[in-house]
Amino acid sequence: MKxxxxxxxxxxxxTLATGAxxxxxxxxxxxxxxxxxxxxxxxxxxxxAKALEAAALMKTGNVVSLGRTYxxxxxxxxxxxxxxxxxxxxxxxxxxxxxxxWNDDFLATEIGQVGTQFDGLSHIGIHEAGKNKFxxxxxASEMNGSYGMNKLGMEHVKPFFTRGILVxxxxxxxxxxxxxxxxxxxxxKDALAKQGTAMPGEGDVVVFHTGWGDLWMVDNAKFNxxxxxxxxxxxAMLVEAGVAVVGSDTWPVEVVPNPDPKLAxxxxxxxxxxxxxxxxxxxxxxxxxxxxxxxxxxxxxxVPIKGATGxxxxxxxxx
Numbered sequence: 001m002k003x004x005x006x007x008x009x010x011x012x013x014x015t016l017a018t019g020a021x022x023x024x025x026x027x028x029x030x031x032x033x034x035x036x037x038x039x040x041x042x043x044x045x046x047x048x049a050k051a052l053e054a055a056a057l058m059k060t061g062n063v064v065s066l067g068r069t070y071x072x073x074x075x076x077x078x079x080x081x082x083x084x085x086x087x088x089x090x091x092x093x094x095x096x097x098x099x100x101x102w103n104d105d106f107l108a109t110e111i112g113q114v115g116t117q118f119d120g121l122s123h124i125g126i127h128e129a130g131k132n133k134f135x136x137x138x139x140a141s142e143m144n145g146s147y148g149m150n151k152l153g154m155e156h157v158k159p160f161f162t163r164g165i166l167v168x169x170x171x172x173x174x175x176x177x178x179x180x181x182x183x184x185x186x187x188x189k190d191a192l193a194k195q196g197t198a199m200p201g202e203g204d205v206v207v208f209h210t211g212w213g214d215l216w217m218v219d220n221a222k223f224n225x226x227x228x229x230x231x232x233x234x235x236a237m238l239v240e241a242g243v244a245v246v247g248s249d250t251w252p253v254e255v256v257p258n259p260d261p262k263l264a265x266x267x268x269x270x271x272x273x274x275x276x277x278x279x280x281x282x283x284x285x286x287x288x289x290x291x292x293x294x295x296x297x298x299x300x301x302x303v304p305i306k307g308a309t310g311x312x313x314x315x316x317x318x319x
Contacts, residue, residue, distance in 0.1 A: 029274040030137030038136055039151060041121050041276025042244040043158035045203035051161045054297035058318050064291070066207070066247075066283045067116040067314025068216060074115055075220040075282075077251060082109040111303075112154065112310025118302055119279040122152035123309040124265070124272040135273045148307020155304040157278070157311075162244065164205045164298030164317055166288045167191045169228070176211025177228035182255045183208065185237040195294040202242035205298040209285035213249035216282075229255040235267045239275050245298070246271060247280030247315075280315065293319045 032038040068074065072082050085106045093101030112118065122143060125134040132140035135152060143151045169177055172191040177183075192199060200206050208230065215223040227250040230238075235254070238246055246253055254267035271277035280300075288296065300315035 030133060032136040032276060034276075036136070038276075039121070039153075039156035040158055041135060041272075041278065042203070042242075043160065043278070044276075045242070045244050046158050046160055046162060047203070050163070050203045054162050054164075054299075057163060057295055057297050060319060062291075062293075062319055064287050064293075064296075064317045064319075065314045066285065066287065066317055068282055068284055070115045070312065073217060073220075075216065075223045075251065076114055077224065080110050080114055082114050083107070111305065112308050112312060115312065116282045116284075116314060117280075118300070118311040118313065118315075119268070119272060119281065120152065120154050120157060120302070120308065120310045121272055121276060121278075122149040124268045126269055126273050133273065135276055145307065148305075149309065150307070153305070153307040154302050154309075154311050155306045157302045157304075159301040160205065160245065160315075161297065161299050162203050162205055163201075164207060164296045165192070165197055165200050166195075166207050166209055166285060166294045166296070168195060168209045168289050168294065170209055170211045170289060171195070176214060179222075179226040179228065180255060180257055180259075181228040182231040182259060183210075183229060183234050184231065185234045188234055188237065192294075197294045200238065200241045200243050203244050204241070205245040205247065205280075206238060206243050207280070207283055207285050207288070207298075208246075208248040208250075208253070209289045210249055211286075213282075213284060213286055224251065226256040227251060229253055230267060231255050231259065232266055232270065235270045239270060239277065243277060245278045245280055245300075247283045247285075249283055249285040251281050253279050253281055283315070288317055291319075293317070295319070 034044045087104055090101050091104035121135040125132055134143060138151050143149050167188055168191055169183060172194055210228045212227050229248060229250055271279055296317040296319040298315060298317060302311035303313055
């Protein structure tokens with residue numbers, strides 16, 4: 001009885017959040033539907049009801065990592081770096097009668113912005129009317145610090161255990177997508193219809209498979225030159241659906257270059273600062289596509305580095 005009542009309360013709260021999200025998108029983007037103090041974005045939608053829904057998708061018990069290996073030779077955006085250094089020998093020991101010895105390492109990189117990366121809410125903002133604003137209207141002047149972000153750091157993001165959906169664009173088109181090729185809202189509907197997958201809903205995670213990941217560590221120059229991805233039309237549909245995370249096998253999820261040459265990464269702005277939707281980049285979506293898995297439990301706990309703008313890690317797909 002108590003458990004049923006608790007679940008009903010959470011479901012009711014999720015229903016209220018859906019209405020609040022829709023109202024927020026139609027109004028002032030600087031005001032979060034989750035309250036003036038919110039720093040968690042749509043990770044707030046991770047409720048026991050979503051976890052139970054995701055658990056019901058685990059039919060076979062197969063677990064797939066959607067993360068790629070972090071290594072120096074992977075494609076990196078701009079002048080970002082990834083340098084792992086060992087101690088060149090034992091870091092310590094032998095110690096005590098049992099002769100314990102150990103190794104350590106040192107990693108120098110943009111910790112949440114290389115490889116398979118999860119963009120946090122402090123990563124992207126909007127410059128307008130002379131001000132630099134981020135999610136929930138937080139200004140850069142109150143957020144930026146010398147030792148990480150004072151607000152919107154990764155420590156505020158809640159763990160994800162929710163329904164995941166693969167949108168297999170390669171399966172829909174019968175080929176890998178090309179650089180600058182835009183995924184429309186109709187593409188998403190057509191792909192899901194072909195797969196027999198229900199449309200995304202409140203708190204879901206949507207992952208796009210474009211085939212661009214085939215270039216990873218094969219042709220890094222082409223991989224970084226641009227990519228296929230969603231545009232503003234598809235982004236608007238996902239915003240209205242209430243999704244919590246959007247991912248892809250590309251480095252920005254959105255189409256690059258943008259069809260409008262006057263715009264740069266506008267989908268990032270729609271998702272992160274305007275709607276609190278997280279972005280998961282460089283996912284190994286081919287592992288799901290090859291297995292014919294289009295619906296799964298998405299499990300990911302961002303590394304809670306205080307003040308970080310993003311998180312490394314390997315999300316899990318369980319089906």
